[in-house]
Every structure is written in structure tokens, then in C-alpha cells.
């Protein structure tokens with residue numbers, strides 16, 4: 001299959017591109033950096049160097065790739081210039097618009113986009129599913145990201161002339177993520193600056209990067225459209241996974257922080273993550289794609305990730 005991927009050099013892209021090329025797909029991948037273009041070549045992809053906001057050239061690159069499918073894995077959480085949240089909001093709104101417009105002009109038949117499972121309304125009980133509304137009535141600190149996610153999902157599902165698939169990935173962990181042993185989260189845990197907020201009731205649905213990439217390849221093989229949660233089988237409250245990770249990292253046990261103080265000092269987004277988010281069900285993806293995560297529990301995944309003390313690579317900066 002001919003595939004155009006935007007975001008092939010990001011956390012999931014670096015795992016996904018080699019899977020696609022080794023499966024025999026012809027992959028053209030966008031990057032803004034000449035250095036990363038060389039990495040893409042090593043992964044078997046043909047790089048194009050440019051920016052998703054350069055919509056005239058983007059249309060030409062997608063057309064020249066003769067892509068049947070466009071995969072959108074863009075985020076800007078690792079952005080070094082500017083505010084990563086603001087940049088991610090822009091890439092999810094304007095970046096998505098440009099990619100879809102280029103794909104439509106090139107008569108691409110399918111558009112698959114990265115979303116997140118952890119921006120759903122916390123109202124209600126139990127795990128969220130693909131019908132759960134996004135958290136669009138959130139306080140302003142959370143709402144802006146929820147609106148950008150809604151824009152990406154709406155644009156993908158409504159793209160005329162193409163089928164649209166939204167993959168709501170859980171919390172990525174693995175090398176090169178913020179959960180990397182040298183990443184922002186282990187660093188904060190070691191420093192004792194990542195407390196359990198309130199009751200620690202925020203429920204995380206994690207996904208190992210290798211499972212996220214493998215699920216994406218499965219999705220590609222099925223002519224499915226719609227929204228799918230790609231998460232592991234073991235949703236965990238922050239009061240559960242945080243002490244577990246601290247132990248594996250030989251770090252002090254996390255402290256406790258009252259929710260009101262956390263809201264003032266850590267911000268509303270962290271309170272939402274740590275004490276409010278609900279965790280997500282993967283039942284639909286399992287049912288429709290016959291998919292099983294190789295890491296059904298983050299526990300085994302974290303044990304593997306944190307057992308290798310020799311790793312020096314730094315995780316991308318992504319605020320927890």
C-alpha cells in the first residue's frame with residue numbers, strides 16, 4: 001500500500017514507520033528536519049522535508065506520494081520553541097485541516113488520525129468508550145485541548161470522499177516518551193515533585209508504544225471508519241501506578257497534595273489527569289480488529305522499561 005505519514009519521526013511514528021516498511025508498504029514521511037529525514041530513510045521510508053503549514057507544497061507532496069492512505073501522527077508536545085500545548089492545539093486544528101485538504105485533492109481514500117483517550121468527560125462512572133463525549137465543558141485550562149481534539153476528530157470523521165478513522169491512544173509509555181527512564185515523569189517522581197493529587201482517583205489507561213504501533217497496522221488492514229480506543233486492559237488510578245513506578249525507580253514514595261492546592265500550584269490540567277479522568281475501554285478495538293495488546297498491563301511494561309538502568313536516552317519533554 002502507498003502511505004503518506006505526517007509525524008513519522010515522533011514517539012509513535014519512530015516505531016510505526018519501520019513496522020509499515022517491513023510489512024512491504026511504500027511509505028513517504030514528512031519531517032521538518034534534514035537530520036530526521038536521514039533517520040526516516042534508515043527506517044525504509046522516503047522522506048519529504050517540509051512543514052504541515054506549507055499547504056501548497058503539502059498538497060504536492062501528498063499527490064506525488066500516490067498515497068492511498070494518509071496517517072496523521074502529528075503532535076507538538078515535544079516542541080522546543082513556543083508552548084507545546086499551544087503548538088499541539090494548532091497542529092491538531094490547522095495541521096489536520098491542511099492534511100485533509102491535501103489528501104482530498106490527491107484522491108486519497110482513507111485518513112487515519114491520532115487522538116487521545118484521555119480527553120473525555122469525567123462526568124459519569126466507569127470507563128469511557130467511543131460514545132463518551134469529549135470534555136468540552138471543562139474549565140478553560142482543559143477545554144482548549146479538548147476543543148482541539150474535537151476539531152481533529154470531527155474533521156477526520158467528516159472528511160468527504162475518504163473514510164476516516166480516529167485512534168484514541170491511551171497514555172504512551174516506552175523509550176522516547178515522557179515515561180522513558182530519563183523522561184520528565186521519572187525525573188519528577190525521583191525529585192518528589194509529582195504527588196498524588198486529592199484521592200488519586202484519576203484513572204490512566206496506558207498503552208505501550210509497540211502496542212500502539214502494532215494496533216495501527218491492524219487498523220490499516222481493516223476497512224474500518226469511526227473512533228477506536230487503543231489502550232491496554234488495565235486502567236489504573238494515579239494512586240496505584242505512581243507508587244508502583246516510584247518503587248521500580250528506587251524513588252521516594254510520592255507525597256499527597258490536596259486538590260485545591262494542586263489546582264493553584266500545578267494547574268487544572270494536572271488535577272484533571274491525576275484526580276478526575278476516567279480511563280478508557282478497549283472493547284471495541286478488540287471486537288472489531290481482533291486485536292490484543294502484547295502488554296495487557298502497564299505493570300509488566302513499566303517493569304521492563306525501568307529494569308534497564310543503563311539507558312541514558314532522554315524522553316521528550318511532555319508535561320505530566
Ligand SMILES: NC(=O)c1ccc[n+]([C@@H]2O[C@H](COP(=O)([O-])OP(=O)(O)OC[C@H]3O[C@@H](n4cnc5c(N)ncnc54)[C@H](OP(=O)(O)O)[C@@H]3O)[C@@H](O)[C@H]2O)c1
Nearest residue numbers: 007009010011031032052075076077078171172177178318
Ligand atoms: N497519547 C499520548 O500519551 C501521547 C501522544 C502524543 C505525544 N505524547 C508524548 O509527547 C511527547 C512528544 O511526543 P512526540 O515526540 O511524538 O512529539 P513531537 O516530537 O513534538 O512531534 C511529533 C511529530 O509531529 C511532527 N510535527 C510537529 N509539528 C509539525 C509541523 N508543523 N510540520 C510537520 N511535522 C510536524 C514531528 O516532526 P518533525 O519534528 O520531524 O518535523 C514529529 O514527527 C512524548 O513524551 C510523547 O510520549 C503522548
